[in-house]
Amino acid sequence: MGSVEAANKDANGSLTEKNPTVVFVLGGPGSGKGTQCANIVDNFQYTHLSAGDLLRAEIKSGSENGTMIQNMIKEGKIVPSEVTIKLLQKAMKESGNDKFLIDGFPRNEENRAAFEKVTGIEPAFVLFFDCPEEEMERRLLSRNQGREDDNIETIRKRFKVFLESSLPVINYYDAKGKVRKINAARSVEEVFETVKGIFGPKNEKAE
Ligand SMILES: Nc1ncnc2c1ncn2[C@@H]1O[C@H](COP(=O)(O)OP(=O)(O)O)[C@@H](O)[C@H]1O
Numbered sequence: 001m002g003s004v005e006a007a008n009k010d011a012n013g014s015l016t017e018k019n020p021t022v023v024f025v026l027g028g029p030g031s032g033k034g035t036q037c038a039n040i041v042d043n044f045q046y047t048h049l050s051a052g053d054l055l056r057a058e059i060k061s062g063s064e065n066g067t068m069i070q071n072m073i074k075e076g077k078i079v080p081s082e083v084t085i086k087l088l089q090k091a092m093k094e095s096g097n098d099k100f101l102i103d104g105f106p107r108n109e110e111n112r113a114a115f116e117k118v119t120g121i122e123p124a125f126v127l128f129f130d131c132p133e134e135e136m137e138r139r140l141l142s143r144n145q146g147r148e149d150d151n152i153e154t155i156r157k158r159f160k161v162f163l164e165s166s167l168p169v170i171n172y173y174d175a176k177g178k179v180r181k182i183n184a185a186r187s188v189e190e191v192f193e194t195v196k197g198i199f200g201p202k203n204e205k206a207e
Pocket residue numbers: 027028029030031032033034035036139140142143144184185186187188189191
């Protein structure tokens with residue numbers, strides 16, 4: 001582990017190792033990442049951080065990067081990691097937790113390498129929700145969350161970016177034995193049964 005980057009000072013000013021547990025939650029647009037993360041949070045002691053949600057909140061907040069982020073999302077492009085990582089780091093700190101589901105990040109090699117360099121964090125494992133494009137397209141077109149990128153033109157661009165830029169990241173972690181591939185083309189309940197088996201009883205919330 002990148003111990004230098006992960007080292008923090010405690011209240012007395014001495015260096016302590018902080019080793020947050022990070023699970024990257026990946027899969028194409030509409031594969032069910034957000035839905036399954038909500039289920040995981042209900043059952044396990046994790047904090048859910050969606051990179052897309054953080055970027056959309058940044059647009060709404062009127063930040064100076066807002067227009068740039070909005071344009072990139074509309075075009076299905078990946079926002080520079082510097083912006084997204086800052087938002088993730090802030091949200092991690094504010095959560096007070098040390099277990100995170102990082103949903104929709106890293107989405108390209110630049111995201112992946114920068115996160116590792118800046119935070120020194122390696123994911124414990126990577127959930128990969130594997131779903132055919134036709135099914136993802138159907139889901140996105142009926143998501144009804146008023147998202148500016150859930151139209152067929154942007155969806156096609158996002159699928160292309162997923163294949164060209166995001167799949168290589170999944171392959172990178174697969175080569176390290178970290179990918180837990182899940183058939184996401186089933187009901188929410190069936191998918192979650194598989195997900196539960198991966199997290200195991202260890203971090204389950206008490207009733
Ligand atoms: N297993 C599933 N079967 C059918 N619809 C699903 C399933 N999982 C999620 N959905 C729906 O599909 C849409 C996209 O799901 P979401 O969780 O937002 O995916 P992602 O975060 O990967 O884009 C939502 O409207 C959601 O309710």
